[in-house]
Amino acid sequence: MRTLLTLLCLVPGLLAGSAIAEVEEESSPDEPGTEVNIAWGPRVEGEIFEYSTGGETYQGYLARNVNDSEARPAVLVVHEWWGLDDYARARADQLAALGFVALAVDMYGGGQTATHPDQASEFSAQVMQDWPAARARLEAAMSQLREHPAVADTGMAAIGYCFGGGVVMNMALAGMPIDAAISFHGSPTQAVNTPQAFEGVVQIHNGGADSLVTREDLTAMAGALEAQGADVEVINYPDARHAFTNPGADATGEEFGMPLGYDAAADAASWQAALLALDKALNND
Incomplete structure (x- = not known):
């Protein structure tokens, strides 16, 4: 404009x-x-985006640039194990300002979030131990998102953090219809029992000092994805700990005695790499 x-x-x-x-x-x-x-620069607005499956209602967060009258590619944002909180919404806002329609999904239902690691562990384990149900939630969100008038029919991608990183890696392993899956300090636990072909891009951004992710699990996930045809890139950031993209990681780690830590350099580098991958996958650049 x-x-x-x-x-x-x-x-x-x-x-x-x-x-x-x-x-x-x-x-x-x-x-x-x-x-x-x-x-005029972008004016990002967010709204609650509800979708339902299995008799449950999920409350996602949809962010888009309302100054843009053209339909744009969509990107799913899958939250950390805490649930759909302000950090996930902030990442959706960033993507919207950069020309995407971003949906931060709700994987727990009702928009509920955890306040303690024990609760977060319980919530996330329930999701990953029942992949068919998790997939149904994602498919419901994607199906409804495609109907939004601001979303272009040019493909879709997914990014995720910690628990959400594990989700998007499994989305690719399950052969779900996305063009790129990008994980930030994600848990490389395989939840998919029957991997399917996937010809998209998978970027895995991992902290070199992340004591919560083993090299064996990371290698096994990358190998499984490559076996299904994915273009896999694993990037380790020296000295970066778990949750290195979240500015609140240090405070959370101190509060609960967890090996977490923000790393500004790793955050910036991984974000730039992710944006280049999204641009290539969704804008044909």
Whole structure:
């Protein structure tokens, strides 16, 4: 969207007619430097996005640039084991500002979140131990998202954090219809019993000092994805611990005695790599 900004200089003491004449003279298109074209940046707005499956209602968060009248590719954001919280919504907002329609999904139902690691572990384990039900939740979200008028029919991608990273890796392993699966400090636990062909991109961003992810599990997941035809890239960030993209990781780790930590360099590098992969996968660049 473009708007024309004309600068008006009114000199005190002049009659109204004289002031108008001066403005018209200074605003003449024949004189350079009197007109400035201002382009509006994105205006991101978020809203609750409900979808249902298995008799349960899920409350996702849909973010998009309302200044953009064109339909854009969609990206799912799968939250950490805490549930759909402000961090997941903030990542959806970032994607919306960059030209995507982003849906932060609700994997637990009713928008519920955990406040203690024991509760978070219970919630996440219930999801990963019943992959068919987890897949049904994701498919319900994707199906409804495709119907949104702001979403282009050009493909879809998924990114995830911690628990959500494990979810998106399993989405690719299950052959779900996404063009890219990007995991940030994700748990590489295989939940899919019968892997299916997947020809998209899988990026796995892992902390080199993440004591919650073993090299054996990471290698096994990457190998399983490659065996199904995925284009897999695993990137380790030296000294980065678990949850390295979340600025609140240090405080959470201290509160609960967990080996978590934010790493600004790893966060920036992994985000840039992810955006390049999304652009290539969804915008054909």
